Amino acid sequence: MASKTGPEHLFNPATEMETAGTVLGTKINIPALLPQGPAKEWLDQRRATIRPWANFIDQRRFGKPRNFGELCKRLVRNVEYFQSNYVFVFLGLIVYCLITSPLLLIALAVFFGACYIIYLKTQQSQLVVFGRELSTAHQYGLAGGVSFPFFWLAGAGSAVFWVLGATLVVIGSHAAFHELECAETDELQMEPV
Numbered sequence: 001m002a003s004k005t006g007p008e009h010l011f012n013p014a015t016e017m018e019t020a021g022t023v024l025g026t027k028i029n030i031p032a033l034l035p036q037g038p039a040k041e042w043l044d045q046r047r048a049t050i051r052p053w054a055n056f057i058d059q060r061r062f063g064k065p066r067n068f069g070e071l072c073k074r075l076v077r078n079v080e081y082f083q084s085n086y087v088f089v090f091l092g093l094i095v096y097c098l099i100t101s102p103l104l105l106i107a108l109a110v111f112f113g114a115c116y117i118i119y120l121k122t123q124q125s126q127l128v129v130f131g132r133e134l135s136t137a138h139q140y141g142l143a144g145g146v147s148f149p150f151f152w153l154a155g156a157g158s159a160v161f162w163v164l165g166a167t168l169v170v171i172g173s174h175a176a177f178h179e180l181e182c183a184e185t186d187e188l189q190m191e192p193v
Contacts, residue, residue: 050086056085062177071176078175093163093170103154104137110150114143 055061065071074184079086098104118127126133134142 045082046087049084051082061179063179075175077180078178090167093166097163098160107150107154111147114146
């Protein structure tokens with residue numbers, strides 16, 4: 001008999017939820033490990049408003065804007081239209097940065113390990129340092145303080161700026177060069193006075 005705490009329980013169809021969208025024509029099943037709350041609602045909303053990826057990466061829809069005014073219109077409209085797609089591009093760049101930096105993965109493991117140890121200790125009793133009980137916020141601050149040297153050695157600051165820079169370049173260039181939909185172009189036409 002399989003235990004209810006093993007991996008077979010986590011990926012059981014009864015405990016999975018189906019995503020609202022499809023990615024490249026295939027449905028994705030994500031384990032229902034995320035707690036209910038504002039973050040999950042926000043992620044579900046982003047998933048529900050994803051534009052088709054085929055339209056997002058269609059090379060025939062890319063072209064140079066005629067002038068600066070059209071460039072600005074494309075930036076505004078495409079960021080608004082493809083907002084959810086851009087969020088997932090940003091998350092993908094974060095995952096890429098983490099995968100390609102083993103030291104950063106180790107630093108994250110130290111931080112989450114310290115948080116887990118604090119969680120286990122607070123289940124038993126409050127943490128007392130120098131005769132004073134520490135609140136949960138102070139305990140997690142302590143975990144961050146213990147992990148800070150590991151993040152510094154791993155170059156977390158440069159990783160954050162790399163992700164932000166790469167996101168601005170990728171999203172900005174996509175939004176600037178992706179031509180607007182026909183329906184959107186009709187809305188943008190202004191009548192001469």
